[in-house]
Amino acid sequence: MRVALAEDGALFREGLLMLLRAAGHEVVACAAGGDELVALLANQSADVAILDIRMPPEPDGGLVTAERLRAAHPAMGLLFLSHYAESHYLMRILQIGTEAIGYRLKEKVGSVDVLTDTLSRIDAGEIVIEPVLAKRLVERPRGDKKDVVAALSERELDVLRLMAEGRSNNGIAGQLFVTPKAVEKHIASIFGKLGLHADTAEHHRRVLAVLTYLRSQRDGE
Amino acid sequence: MLAGYRGFGENPTREVGFAPLPGPPGGGQDLPMTLEPAQRTGDASGHRPADPPDRAERIPEPAGEQRRRQGREQWLRRRRLERQLHDGAALRISALSLQLGLFRHRVPADEAVLQESIDGLQDELHAVLQELRDVAGKIYPPLLDEAGLGPALRELADRADVPVHVTTTASRFGAAAEGAAYFAVGELLAVLAPGSGPVAVVVDAADGVLVLSLTGVDTRHAEVVDYQVRPLGGTVDVAAGGGTGTITARIPCE
Structure with a gap:
């Protein structure tokens, strides 16, 4: 895969560069800040750009840079890395795009397998959300959603958590060692209980519906 | 109890002895202060005399605006500490996690015990980072x-x-x-x-x-x-x- 990278911490940037190469990816651009990366990608593209959220231009250069990259290269996937997994940033990221986009903790991409899995899912158009954050969203939904989520079965909670991570039906099936058909049935049941009527066949719409449901307060904040 | 939130045992910006509540509406004016006249204890030569404790010098309590400035500075210091954790220790440990990942990748596939040890080390680093995040959140939430x-x-x-x-x-x-x-x-x-x-x-x-x-x-x-x-x-x-x-x-x- 062709990857671009912007991160202002030299130690982390060098480490990620080496890990990306070891995983067999080609790093086509590597920069210490967002503006520099946008310039490097003026005449070439990458499959996925990896962006540190908290980098120049301050304060959250990763988000600004992502907007510019998405405008210039709509097909380029975006992976945000941060030291913090915050739902506030997740919502801002999803405002930039809801396809081929991801948000993960820096230390969690520290293996060839996880890094490649994350990049491949983004390259395939999926949303990838840090599992720790997805788990927190499912365990602590806002306001009056708590009771509804609490009424789900344990298996349904597993499926909801994996949906909140952005996983596809096949991805969920693989994680839970069940058939995609069984996953479909669980999802239909969950959506029924939550009162959601989104088109479950459309992957990114479904993820958005789930995340919006978990995050919204009664007055729709 | 608030899950996940742990208060400070001590408030670094606390001053000594604020007036008890409830106060009158609009209350909270500067507290009456007794500024004790400073007593000189040392002599001009800088030698420290063997004074009895009652002759020790007490620094006068700072006046209102100075106290408020100190209060503000405490928060700025807390924010600096949080940023230092983020840009320093946390980034180094995250980079270390990547280096371990690289090391893990280079270990031959049949070295299962070694691979598991590296995975264990990485899990430990992740736990350390989580603890740093918890501490940072109590100092000044990023x-x-x-x-x-x-x-x-x-x-x-x-x-x-x-x-x-x-x-x-x-x-x-x-x-x-x-x-x-x-x-x-x-x-x-x-x-x-x-x-x-x-x-x-x-x-x-x-x-x-x-x-x-x-x-x-x-x-x-x-x-x-x-x-x-x-x-x-x-x-x-x-x-x-x-x-x-x-x-x-x-x-x-x-």
Whole structure:
């Protein structure tokens, strides 16, 4: 895969560069800040750009840079890395795009397998959300959603958590060692209980519906 | 108890002996101070005389504006410490996790024991980073620094055992006022009786003052709020109506 990278911490940037190469990816651009990366990608593209959220231009250069990259290269996937997994940033990221986009903790991409899995899912158009954050969203939904989520079965909670991570039906099936058909049935049941009527066949719409449901307060904040 | 929120045992910005609440509306003027005349104990040569303790020199208590400045500086120092953790230790450990990942990749596939050891080390590093994040959040929440009171208070509300509704302006108020308001809400939510609420938290700006109002709370806990806002020269008013009421704090901004 062709990857671009912007991160202002030299130690982390060098480490990620080496890990990306070891995983067999080609790093086509590597920069210490967002503006520099946008310039490097003026005449070439990458499959996925990896962006540190908290980098120049301050304060959250990763988000600004992502907007510019998405405008210039709509097909380029975006992976945000941060030291913090915050739902506030997740919502801002999803405002930039809801396809081929991801948000993960820096230390969690520290293996060839996880890094490649994350990049491949983004390259395939999926949303990838840090599992720790997805788990927190499912365990602590806002306001009056708590009771509804609490009424789900344990298996349904597993499926909801994996949906909140952005996983596809096949991805969920693989994680839970069940058939995609069984996953479909669980999802239909969950959506029924939550009162959601989104088109479950459309992957990114479904993820958005789930995340919006978990995050919204009664007055729709 | 507020899950995931652990208050400070000590408030570094606390001054000695603030007036007990409830005070009169608009109360919170400067405290009466007794400025003791400084006594000279040393001599011109700089030799330290073997004085009895009662001749020791006491530094005069700082005057109002100086105290408020000290209060503000404490918050700035806390924010610097959080940034230092993020840019220093946390980044180094994250980079170390990547290096271990690279090392793991280079280990031959048949070295299962070695691979498992490296996985174990990586898990430990992740746990260390999580602990650093917890500490950083207690010093000065990075979300508060980067995104302001609205997002930070909503995150706090999500973790509360009682239902909390947050309404804020998009205005920023400076690190000190925002820090004091954030920790005032956090400490208050932590002492509310389980099953109480709902609590409405409203943050507004008025003439260079951050106005924080907390409705639906036991107003006997106003002291918790006062403890945070008074070092910055803030005031706390209480309007009670049969058990629960509204606590309103006004915090001057720089």
